[in-house]
Amino acid sequence: MSPPSGPEKQYLDKLAAGRFEIQRCGACGKHVFYPRVLCPHCGSDRLDWVAPSGRGTVYSSTIVRRKPADGGDYNIVLVDLEEGVRLLSRVAGIAPEQVRIGMEVRARIADNLVEFTPA
Amino acid sequence: MRGTVAIAGVGLAGCGEAPGWSEIEIAAAAAKDALADAGMTARDVDGLVIASTNIFMSGLALAEHMGIRPKFTESTMVGGSSFVGHLIPAALALNAGLCDVILVAYGSNQRTGVGRAEAGKYKMALDPQVFEHPYKPFNPPTSYALAAARHMHQYGTKREQLAEVAVAARKWAQLNPEAFAREPLTIEDVLKSRMVCDPLTVRDCCLVTDGGGAYVLTRADRAKAAPKKPAYLLGAGSAHWHRQISSMPDLTVTAATESGKRAFDMARVRPKDVDVVELYDAFTINTLLFLEDLGFCKKGEGGAFVSGGRIAPGGELPVNTNGGGLSCVHPGMYGIFLLVEAVRQLRGEAGARQVKGAQVALAHGNGGVLSSQITALLGTEETL
Numbered sequence: 001m002s003p004p005s006g007p008e009k010q011y012l013d014k015l016a017a018g019r020f021e022i023q024r025c026g027a028c029g030k031h032v033f034y035p036r037v038l039c040p041h042c043g044s045d046r047l048d049w050v051a052p053s054g055r056g057t058v059y060s061s062t063i064v065r066r067k068p069a070d071g072g073d074y075n076i077v078l079v080d081l082e083e084g085v086r087l088l089s090r091v092a093g094i095a096p097e098q099v100r101i102g103m104e105v106r107a108r109i110a111d112n113l114v115e116f117t118p119a
Numbered sequence: 120m121r122g123t124v125a126i127a128g129v130g131l132a133g134c135g136e137a138p139g140w141s142e143i144e145i146a147a148a149a150a151k152d153a154l155a156d157a158g159m160t161a162r163d164v165d166g167l168v169i170a171s172t173n174i175f176m177s178g179l180a181l182a183e184h185m186g187i188r189p190k191f192t193e194s195t196m197v198g199g200s201s202f203v204g205h206l207i208p209a210a211l212a213l214n215a216g217l218c219d220v221i222l223v224a225y226g227s228n229q230r231t232g233v234g235r236a237e238a239g240k241y242k243m244a245l246d247p248q249v250f251e252h253p254y255k256p257f258n259p260p261t262s263y264a265l266a267a268a269r270h271m272h273q274y275g276t277k278r279e280q281l282a283e284v285a286v287a288a289r290k291w292a293q294l295n296p297e298a299f300a301r302e303p304l305t306i307e308d309v310l311k312s313r314m315v316c317d318p319l320t321v322r323d324c325c326l327v328t329d330g331g332g333a334y335v336l337t338r339a340d341r342a343k344a345a346p347k348k349p350a351y352l353l354g355a356g357s358a359h360w361h362r363q364i365s366s367m368p369d370l371t372v373t374a375a376t377e378s379g380k381r382a383f384d385m386a387r388v389r390p391k392d393v394d395v396v397e398l399y400d401a402f403t404i405n406t407l408l409f410l411e412d413l414g415f416c417k418k419g420e421g422g423a424f425v426s427g428g429r430i431a432p433g434g435e436l437p438v439n440t441n442g443g444g445l446s447c448v449h450p451g452m453y454g455i456f457l458l459v460e461a462v463r464q465l466r467g468e469a470g471a472r473q474v475k476g477a478q479v480a481l482a483h484g485n486g487g488v489l490s491s492q493i494t495a496l497l498g499t500e501e502t503l
Contacts, residue, residue, distance in 0.1 A: 078265055078370075088364065
């Protein structure tokens with residue numbers, strides 16, 4: 001195991017340094033998220049880090065209902081990135097009710113997490 | 120494997136609320152009930168199967184508690200579907216002659232047990248899902264809500280149609296004296312209930328109860344000598360494609376498409392041959408997805424299929440005849456209760472909710488967040 005840490009820690013370290021990167025398989029060419037040791041499509045371990053475009057589309061969306069005293073409602077989304085991978089995340093900057101399936105969104109980093117804003 | 124093994128006994132314990140009872144005690148009480156039903160005692164058991172969300176090395180714990188020295192122990196844990204899935208290795212072990220009588224048991228004090236919130240925090244710390252947990256999904260409802268929202272978007276499924284599932288389950292529960300939630304429930308009640316994760320209200324979500332269940336599996340010859348009519352295993356199939364909802368390829372298609380095909384092929388029956396259907400209804404969307412994926416209706420037509428009381432008592436297809444996880448019992452993992460109800464229906468023991476002349480029953484287990492899918496088909500002697 002040559003790298004100093006596994007792909008999960010490498011990903012989180014990059015995020016902490018302000019870089020959102022996903023994996024791309026050197027064998028089959030497919031993008032991979034979340035970061036793994038082996039490509040889930042072809043089994044190769046030739047996974048390289050690449051910066052995605054950051055453009056994505058909301059695949060599904062829900063609102064977690066929470067009492068106002070506990071912080072109020074918030075949204076959870078699944079976003080499909082242009083590169084063909086899916087992430088669980090949130091859409092920031094708009095009310096949870098305004099998030100729609102099919103909405104175009106753009107990635108950004110906030111508090112060491114990838115979140116999205118309307119494109 | 121078809122017809123070689125059968126369930127000879129089933130039992131329940133502590134369903135609803137069982138304050139003051141530990142999980143292993145509830146499992147043992149259900150086991151005693153199932154063994155008595157099979158005309159046996161713990162002395163007859165030489166194979167032991169259990170799964171638990173909490174008990175470390177649960178197979179050792181139950182064996183020790185019951186004084187069993189098993190030749191075969193199995194504790195595969197794939198969530199709530201586990202106990203349906205256990206049929207497969209158990210049947211293999213019986214057919215290989217590794218043992219003769221296998222007890223499968225489960226117990227949970229999820230509703231009344233102390234320290235559950237604390238335990239949840241420890242579990243998260245031991246098994247951090249770093250690509251989902253930081254966004255605070257309220258799981259499992261959040262993951263199932265994402266599937267429901269996508270199904271509604273893609274196929275025009277309505278909240279009223281999801282509510283039909285909850286109402287049908289409640290009507291069955293009203294015929295089952297052992298069911299936990301039996302008060303009347305209308306579609307409007309479901310829609311107006313407290314929203315948990317859009318589009319799912321609290322009435323689209325399963326109960327949170329205590330409870331345990333057990334079954335005894337033996338080779339067909341031995342089952343025939345037992346006091347009750349055997350429920351033969353006609354077919355079983357298992358499939359899973361993801362663990363976390365963010366890794367599910369298409370939120371409107373579950374691995375039940377595969378597990379169901381495997382089970383139906385082995386059983387040499389088709390959906391139209393099934394008399395009674397027990398589906399893992401942790402959420403109302405599950406029932407729609409599984410009716411579609413198991414071939415009872417076309418993809419996307421689940422909502423229309425369940426409308427007008429079609430799966431309720433008196434409808435065309437009896438689904439979740441005990442009241443399901445939505446209205447009968449759901450102690451965290453519901454799988455074993457699917458089989459208990461299927462066996463009772465095949466024996467003709469289901470009282471007011473009995474499906475007349477039931478010969479073939481389907482039990483479909485779900486685990487994780489629409490993750491593990493395991494289908495079993497059981498039949499009476501006439502179906503062999």
